[in-house]
Amino acid sequence: MKIVPNLYFIGGMRCGSTTLNLLLSQHPEIFMSPVKEPMYWRAEMLRATGATDTSGVAWPYAEPEAYEGLFDGVTTERWIGESSHYIYAQGTAELIRAASPDARIIVSLRNPAERLFSEFMRGVRAGHFEGEFESFLRRNATFSDDGRIVDFTPESRIGKGQQARLVKPWIEAFGADHVHFVLFEDLEDHAARTAVEIYRWLGVDDSFVPVAVHTQRSGVPRSRWLMKSLTTRKGPLKAVRRFLPRILREQVRSFVYSKTLERKELPPHLDLALRRFYEPDIIELERLTGRNLESWKVRALEAAA
Structure with missing residues (x-):
């Protein structure tokens, strides 16, 4: 490939990815792929394991020529980037590291209970899911007699909330200094400040003021x-x-x-069950990222009750 991006926003899903992609793409020193989520490196990962048909995961950008064409408009930009949910594609961190060892990685994190509920509501909106959230959750998780989640089905979306497990390979591959974490609530409440922090981290003009558009909608x-x-x-x-x-x-x-x-609200008893389930991962995520995630924990919900 002639052009290999050196900036990747890898997710997560329902964590403000569209807003963040727009904040990045507006900066004159950053070129972001005009197509969001080309997922090329997931196709590369499958090819590395011997798969011959990768069209289902990255069509129409599964092949190098098509992917490279996304960056035909690059001129003098310092950073060339793309936005795909690679955080969920095991093995892509190592592939991207091999192709672009000095790349910068941006990750957006969200309270995992709220993230799961938002994904469910998006599925309802799109017609993929029907019924109530509790029915959906019980189809995908095992509950104890006292209402605690003790396990979940491997194919369910619950595992996407274990963010420490998902970000650790990226920190190991690129080093903590090359991975920048954004909290969803900061993006929602302080988009301009969040953008400035990213620009400063990338070493580009942090006086640039982008237009913030919040496209996240759960309902x-x-x-x-x-x-x-x-x-x-x-x-x-x-x-x-x-x-x-x-x-x-x-x-x-x-x-x-x-x-x-x-707009719909996450039922309190399910919020509690999910926070209890995710809390060990949240504690590990605090250690990995250095961010204060106290508001995601059970005691924050209990204090607000």
Whole structure:
């Protein structure tokens, strides 16, 4: 490959990835792939294990030529980056390290109980899930008689909340100085300050002021027909968005979601069960990242009750 990115935002899912990608892509010293989540390195990982068909995980960017074409617009930018959820693709850290040993890695972290609930609500919005969150959780986890989660099915989304386990390979591969952690709540409440911290860490002009667009929306459609008509590939919103600048497209999407989605809250007893389950991993995550995650723990929920 002629161009190998030296900046990767690797996730996590439902942790503000679209907002962060937009903050990065606006900076004049940073070139971000115009396609979010090309997942090329996941295809490379599969090829390394002997797989011959990788189109299902990275189509249409599974091959080097297609992936490299995403960076045809690079000129004098200091950082060349892409945003894909590689944090969940075991083995990609080592592959990227071999191709770009000095790369910088950005990871967004979120209270794992809230992250899981947000992913569930997104699935409901998209029509992938039905029913209540508790039914979904009980289909994917084993509960004790006193309401504690003791295990989960390997294919479930619950494991995505074990963020210490997921980030450790990246710290080991690139070193702590080359991995920057962003907390979802900081991104939501202080997007401009979060952007400045990233710019400063990358050594680019930190006086640049980006436009912050929060596209994260958790809720159920007030009207499934309206949501489908607005967001389907052939719907009116998709047709209009093609002709809008990227920031304006995301602002339109955020506005539509704010008007068509009804926000739901994570049931307190399930919040407690999830926090209890994730707390050992949260403690390890604090050690790995040096960040204070006290608000994610059980005692923070109990104090607020």
